[in-house]
Amino acid sequence: MKRLIAIAWAAVLIALAVGCKSAPDPQSEAHLIQNGEQQWNQDYIGKDPDKLASYYADDAVLMAPGMSPAVGRDSIRAELKAIVSDPALSLKFRAAKIEVAGSGDLAWTRGAYEMTMTDPQTKKVINDHGSYVTTYRKDQNGSWKVVADIATSEVPPGQPATM
Numbered sequence: 001m002k003r004l005i006a007i008a009w010a011a012v013l014i015a016l017a018v019g020c021k022s023a024p025d026p027q028s029e030a031h032l033i034q035n036g037e038q039q040w041n042q043d044y045i046g047k048d049p050d051k052l053a054s055y056y057a058d059d060a061v062l063m064a065p066g067m068s069p070a071v072g073r074d075s076i077r078a079e080l081k082a083i084v085s086d087p088a089l090s091l092k093f094r095a096a097k098i099e100v101a102g103s104g105d106l107a108w109t110r111g112a113y114e115m116t117m118t119d120p121q122t123k124k125v126i127n128d129h130g131s132y133v134t135t136y137r138k139d140q141n142g143s144w145k146v147v148a149d150i151a152t153s154e155v156p157p158g159q160p161a162t163m
Contacts, residue, residue: 024104032106033098033136033144044091048086053077057137057145065130065153083117088125090116093132107136107144113151130154 043051053076057064062070062079070079071084083089093113100107115128135148 004100024102025086025103026100026102026104029104029107029138029144030098031101033100033109034095036144037093037095037109037134041092044084044089047089049077049081052080052084055146056059056149057139057147060145060147060149063150065128065147065151079114086118088112088116105138107138109134109136128153 009079020138040052040055043055053073056073056076058069060073060076062076066097067079070076091113093111094117095109095111097110098107099109110131110133112131113129117126117128120127130151130153132149132151134146134150136144137147139145
């Protein structure tokens with residue numbers, strides 16, 4: 001009988017331990033995301049498309065000015081490979097705001113970017129700047145992965161050629 005009671009109490013304690021996960025700390029999670037974006041900036045210097053694509057979830061979407069949406073990590077990797085092949089490429093971005101959902105599994109950042117690149121049509125180096133919103137989802141390993149990354153340029157488009 002004592003053994004049965006001991007087993008019952010052990011089961012109750014295990015159930016409580018499993019069921020009582022601590023609530024996510026939004027501030028700590030935001031700090032993790034901020035550190036991740038700082039590292040992501042550093043990784044752009046290395047121009048390794050595989051490393052850059054690793055920030056994205058398998059089902060992510062990347063939407064950037066002047067390009068069609070890239071859907072899925074493989075498609076994003078292909079786009080990044082083309083982007084980082086530009087010797088003039090420089091990209092820096094910084095979040096002005098980081099929000100983490102109360103559930104602790106979704107977050108978003110909003111900020112500004114500066115980018116230097118070669119214009120594919122004119123072959124001249126251009127400077128772009130704008131804003132972005134990146135949505136993150138926590139994966140099964142507890143890592144934050146990008147699920148939606150959208151940027152909008154604040155540089156007015158060139159004027160059409162006159163005939």
